Amino acid sequence: MTPQADLLPGTLDLLILKAVSLGSLHGYGILLRIEQISRGALNIEQGALYPALFRLVRQGLLKASWGTSDNNRRAKYYELTSAGRKRLREERDGWNRLVAAIGSVLGAEPEEM
Amino acid sequence: MKLLAYLRSLASTLFHRAQMDSELDEEFRAHIQRHADNLERSGLPRSDAERRARIAFGAYEKAKEDCREQRAGFWLETLWRDLRFALRLLRKNPAFSSIAILTLALGIGATTAVFSVVDRVLFRSLPYPQDERLVSFGVKAPFEGIEFMLAPEYVVLRSQPGPFESMTSLTPGGADCDITEQNPVRLHCALVESNFLPTFGIHPLLGRDFTREDDRPKAPRVALLSYGLWRSRFARDPKVAGKVLSLGGKPVEIIGVLPSSFEMPTLTSADILLPQALNESALDRTHPQDILRSFGRLKPSVTISQAAAALQPWFQDSLRFVPPQFRAEVSLRVRSLRDRQIEDSRVGAWVLFASVIAVLLLACTNVANLLLVRLGGRQRELAVRSALGASRVRLVRQTLTESLLLTLFGGLAGCVLACILLRVFISIAPQGIARLQQASLDLRVLAFCFMASLISGVFFGIVPALTKPLPESLVGKTARITPRGLFRHTLVTAQIAGSLILLTGAGLLLRSLWRIQNVSTGLEPQHVITAEISLSEYRYPEVPQQLAFFHELEARLNRIPGVGTVAISNSLPPSGTMQATFFVSIEVPGHPHLAEGTGGMVGFRMVTSKYFEALGIPIVRGRSFTEQDRSSTEHPVILSETLAAKMFSNEDPIGKMLRFSTLGSQGPWRTIVGIAANVKNDGLTARADPEFYIPWKDDPETFVRHSYVTILTSLSPATLLPWARSVISGLDPTVPVEFATMTARIGKLTERPRFNAILVSLFAGFALLLAALGIYGVVSFFVTQRTQEIGVRMALGATPLGISRMVLANMARWTVAGAALGLLGSWFCARLLESLLFEVRVHDPMLLASALLLLLAVALLAAWIPARRAARVDPVVALRYE
Numbered sequence: 001m002t003p004q005a006d007l008l009p010g011t012l013d014l015l016i017l018k019a020v021s022l023g024s025l026h027g028y029g030i031l032l033r034i035e036q037i038s039r040g041a042l043n044i045e046q047g048a049l050y051p052a053l054f055r056l057v058r059q060g061l062l063k064a065s066w067g068t069s070d071n072n073r074r075a076k077y078y079e080l081t082s083a084g085r086k087r088l089r090e091e092r093d094g095w096n097r098l099v100a101a102i103g104s105v106l107g108a109e110p111e112e113m
Numbered sequence: 114m115k116l117l118a119y120l121r122s123l124a125s126t127l128f129h130r131a132q133m134d135s136e137l138d139e140e141f142r143a144h145i146q147r148h149a150d151n152l153e154r155s156g157l158p159r160s161d162a163e164r165r166a167r168i169a170f171g172a173y174e175k176a177k178e179d180c181r182e183q184r185a186g187f188w189l190e191t192l193w194r195d196l197r198f199a200l201r202l203l204r205k206n207p208a209f210s211s212i213a214i215l216t217l218a219l220g221i222g223a224t225t226a227v228f229s230v231v232d233r234v235l236f237r238s239l240p241y242p243q244d245e246r247l248v249s250f251g252v253k254a255p256f257e258g259i260e261f262m263l264a265p266e267y268v269v270l271r272s273q274p275g276p277f278e279s280m281t282s283l284t285p286g287g288a289d290c291d292i293t294e295q296n297p298v299r300l301h302c303a304l305v306e307s308n309f310l311p312t313f314g315i316h317p318l319l320g321r322d323f324t325r326e327d328d329r330p331k332a333p334r335v336a337l338l339s340y341g342l343w344r345s346r347f348a349r350d351p352k353v354a355g356k357v358l359s360l361g362g363k364p365v366e367i368i369g370v371l372p373s374s375f376e377m378p379t380l381t382s383a384d385i386l387l388p389q390a391l392n393e394s395a396l397d398r399t400h401p402q403d404i405l406r407s408f409g410r411l412k413p414s415v416t417i418s419q420a421a422a423a424l425q426p427w428f429q430d431s432l433r434f435v436p437p438q439f440r441a442e443v444s445l446r447v448r449s450l451r452d453r454q455i456e457d458s459r460v461g462a463w464v465l466f467a468s469v470i471a472v473l474l475l476a477c478t479n480v481a482n483l484l485l486v487r488l489g490g491r492q493r494e495l496a497v498r499s500a501l502g503a504s505r506v507r508l509v510r511q512t513l514t515e516s517l518l519l520t521l522f523g524g525l526a527g528c529v530l531a532c533i534l535l536r537v538f539i540s541i542a543p544q545g546i547a548r549l550q551q552a553s554l555d556l557r558v559l560a561f562c563f564m565a566s567l568i569s570g571v572f573f574g575i576v577p578a579l580t581k582p583l584p585e586s587l588v589g590k591t592a593r594i595t596p597r598g599l600f601r602h603t604l605v606t607a608q609i610a611g612s613l614i615l616l617t618g619a620g621l622l623l624r625s626l627w628r629i630q631n632v633s634t635g636l637e638p639q640h641v642i643t644a645e646i647s648l649s650e651y652r653y654p655e656v657p658q659q660l661a662f663f664h665e666l667e668a669r670l671n672r673i674p675g676v677g678t679v680a681i682s683n684s685l686p687p688s689g690t691m692q693a694t695f696f697v698s699i700e701v702p703g704h705p706h707l708a709e710g711t712g713g714m715v716g717f718r719m720v721t722s723k724y725f726e727a728l729g730i731p732i733v734r735g736r737s738f739t740e741q742d743r744s745s746t747e748h749p750v751i752l753s754e755t756l757a758a759k760m761f762s763n764e765d766p767i768g769k770m771l772r773f774s775t776l777g778s779q780g781p782w783r784t785i786v787g788i789a790a791n792v793k794n795d796g797l798t799a800r801a802d803p804e805f806y807i808p809w810k811d812d813p814e815t816f817v818r819h820s821y822v823t824i825l826t827s828l829s830p831a832t833l834l835p836w837a838r839s840v841i842s843g844l845d846p847t848v849p850v851e852f853a854t855m856t857a858r859i860g861k862l863t864e865r866p867r868f869n870a871i872l873v874s875l876f877a878g879f880a881l882l883l884a885a886l887g888i889y890g891v892v893s894f895f896v897t898q899r900t901q902e903i904g905v906r907m908a909l910g911a912t913p914l915g916i917s918r919m920v921l922a923n924m925a926r927w928t929v930a931g932a933a934l935g936l937l938g939s940w941f942c943a944r945l946l947e948s949l950l951f952e953v954r955v956h957d958p959m960l961l962a963s964a965l966l967l968l969l970a971v972a973l974l975a976a977w978i979p980a981r982r983a984a985r986v987d988p989v990v991a992l993r994y995e
Contacts, residue, residue, distance in 0.1 A: 026143070026144075027143075027144050028143070028144045028147040028148060045171050046148070046169055046170045046171055047171035047172060047173065047175065048176070048179075050137075050141070050176055050179070051182070051183050054183035054184060060119070069143075073146070075143055076136070076140050076143075
């Protein structure tokens with residue numbers, strides 16, 4: 001099993017947006033998908049997922065609607081709005097820049113200083 | 114897009130709450146079920162899987178709460194819930210709520226009412242643009258209370274560059290003027306310089322202002338109407354300018370109307386403004402006759418002291434024309450228009466303001482204390498809520514909501530109280546407090562009221578809410594001295610100190626009032642009715658006509674049955690102006706001239722022979738005037754005791770001669786025939802000024818147009834007044850008369866001190882009540898908290914008396930500390946009252962002691978009630994208290 005890492009503050013939103021961008025999902029599905037993609041490396045507190053979802057809905061980045069799931073249970077599905085798609089793009093670029101910058105700092109060799 | 118999402122979320126929060134909550138539950142349950150399904154598939158039994166799924170989900174209710182918080186309008190929901198909770202708490206403790214609201218209402222109501230008054234007097238700008246640059250300036254001399262300018266000096270000063278952007282003048286007293294068309298009316302006309310309105314920054318509402326041409330001595334006469342006159346007499350006629358008015362029988366052209374906000378800088382009433390038409394070419398610096406009131410608008414950034422310095426050269430120059438012996442008593446005075454207007458209301462207003470702020474502070478500490486006490490009772494509840502996951506912020510917010518709600522109620526009740534108090538103030542206020550009559554609860558004052566309530570709400574809402582509930586409280590064991598206990602006691606100490614200061618202040622003022630009311634005026638005011646009569650210039654232009662009127666009036670009044678004595682005089686004590694001369698201008702053969710100074714002013718009146726009898730002034734030596742003195746060529750004079758002592762210290766004055774001069778003209782030699790007892794003339798608090806009496810003469814040299822009739826009668830005023838009125842109107846229906854009883858005239862003099870004393874006593878009463886409530890609250894809390902301990906003590910053999918003593922002793926420490934502080938404060942604060950006091954020592958140990966005793970008695974009573982409750986504690990019940 002891969003060692004687990006705690007989420008950096010503020011990154012949960014980004015992960016949710018990414019998970020939902022691949023297709024509309026219910027809450028548990030989002031959780032599963034993040035675990036699946038990260039191969040269980042990211043530790044998400046299950047209960048904490050929902051306040052984040054509510055926040056994203058309020059901000060207009062996600063749209064929620066009730067539907068029926070595979071085993072005929074009613075479930076609330078979340079999908080990305082166009083604003084959400086735009087936000088995901090921006091956040092991802094920002095994240096990549098940040099990671100690259102921090103990576104290059106951490107990877108610096110003494111002679112480059 | 115974002116906004117739309119927010120609004121949709123808000124709508125669902127507000128209108129579909131129950132649905133949202135059930136959806137949340139459904140979503141969470143589905144989540145847990147799916148997780149359990151997954152776990153079951155990996156081989157766990159169903160029940161185990163469900164349990165582990167629930168654990169993995171984490172705090173269910175917290176997640177729900179967090180989701181709710183994410184919804185739009187969550188704060189609204191919280192607020193609503195907090196409000197409902199707070200209301201429920203307030204309803205549950207009606208005693209606490211009503212005491213707190215009452216306390217606040219007292220504090221806020223009194224503050225607002227007094228602020229309304231003080232605001233008018235001290236702070237509100239005068240109705241002139243840039244009023245802070247307006248000053249009154251002139252010469253201060255012993256014979257005139259207010260600074261003035263001699264007309265020729267004014268003209269000299271006006272021609273020099275000075276500190277003023279512009280300066281203007283008016284003639285004091287103005288002129289009586291009567292509209293002599295149909296419906297004759299007596300009006301008051303003000304005489305002003307042509308640049309009067311521009312200097313004060315006022316523009317006529319209609320028509321034009323005066324020009325320099327209008328102000329020339331022989332110019333055609335023009336007038337500006339006051340708004341009130343325009344409305345009442347001309348029905349707001351927009352074409353009034355150009356019409357001709359008959360004033361005192363002469364035609365005057367109306368050129369304009371003043372705005373409704375206009376008021377004279379002297380605060381006198383003016384129905385009509387006329388140019389004063391000063392004849393400048395006839396003025397002579399060495400023989401000044403006319404005096405003016407002068408006002409200036411300072412140049413920007415010139416201060417009052419700079420202006421005074423700039424006027425010094427002119428003032429020194431003008432002193433050349435003042436007789437040398439007077440020079441030392443003449444000074445230059447420049448002061449802001451506001452200072453001139455409020456004169457001696459200032460100290461009173463500040464005292465009022467300070468005492469009311471003290472009451473507000475007391476009220477705030479009181480409610481803080483009450484809240485602290487109550488929060489102490491709720492420790493357990495708060496600890497439980499905290500343990501169940503309520504956040505600190507949440508608890509603080511809730512406590513704040515409660516105290517804000519309380520202050521809001523208190524503020525509303527305070528506004529109602531303020532309206533009532535303001536009415537009371539205005540109705541008991543004496544005449545002459547500038548602008549008091551216009552004081553009203555306006556928006557600004559109301560805003561002050563709510564700010565005061567809000568600030569105090571936040572203040573004492575924050576203090577109790579900041580303390581973290583102790584986990585120990587969960588068990589219910591709260592009998593410990595916390596730092597907050599110390600804070601609470603400090604508040605009580607401060608309250609007692611504040612109340613004591615207010616009490617001594619009120620005591621001083623009441624004592625002073627008592628002294629004033631018992632001052633002997635030297636008059637017998639009972640059964641005396643006075644009538645002030647003023648004959649108009651156009652109907653009685655000559656002295657003989659005036660004398661004939663009064664002669665006939667005297668005869669007719671004497672014929673009324675029940676009228677004992679009728680006297681006429683040209684002035685009347687105990688207030689009001691009288692003619693006066695310098696002591697130095699009274700000449701006595703064989704007495705040396707006063708070497709230096711004026712010797713002060715000596716007043717004199719012209720009286721008929723019955724004057725002394727009518728007012729009950731004893732003639733202590735010699736004789737009174739007789740009817741013969743009125744027509745004879747002899748010139749008798751009667752001195753007051755003070756004057757006799759001042760002039761003839763060790764000689765017998767009877768039979769001596771004197772003569773005096775007024776306005777430069779020498780009078781005849783007069784024989785002293787009697788000495789009359791002293792009469793207070795200049796208000797009750799002033800010394801008895803020296804004065805003398807000369808007989809009312811049927812002689813064309815006298816000036817009697819404005820005179821007083823004094824009637825000593827066995828009839829009641831209600832019977833006599835209509836009769837006397839009909840007698841006067843039978844003589845001439847156009848003569849305005851003002852009747853008053855002598856008792857009322859004297860009563861007027863005590864109005865101002867009575868007003869001050871009543872107000873400060875009112876506040877001292879409030880303060881005492883508040884202090885009592887505060888002590889009661891704290892001791893009650895102490896008793897409730899220590900019920901268990903008391904029970905133990907009683908079970909171990911303590912007597913009820915011992916318990917009461919223990920409770921009281923605890924309180925006594927803080928009371929004594931407060932009293933000591935209060936005594937110290939009173940010592941300092943009493944000095945501020947000094948100028949309001951009459952014949953009362955500022956630091957009166959007796960007074961301090963009695964104030965202290967009263968306070969201690971009230972404190973003891975307030976502590977006694979809960980202490981008695983403590984003594985009645987049943988040990989069995991108390992030990993089960995947990």
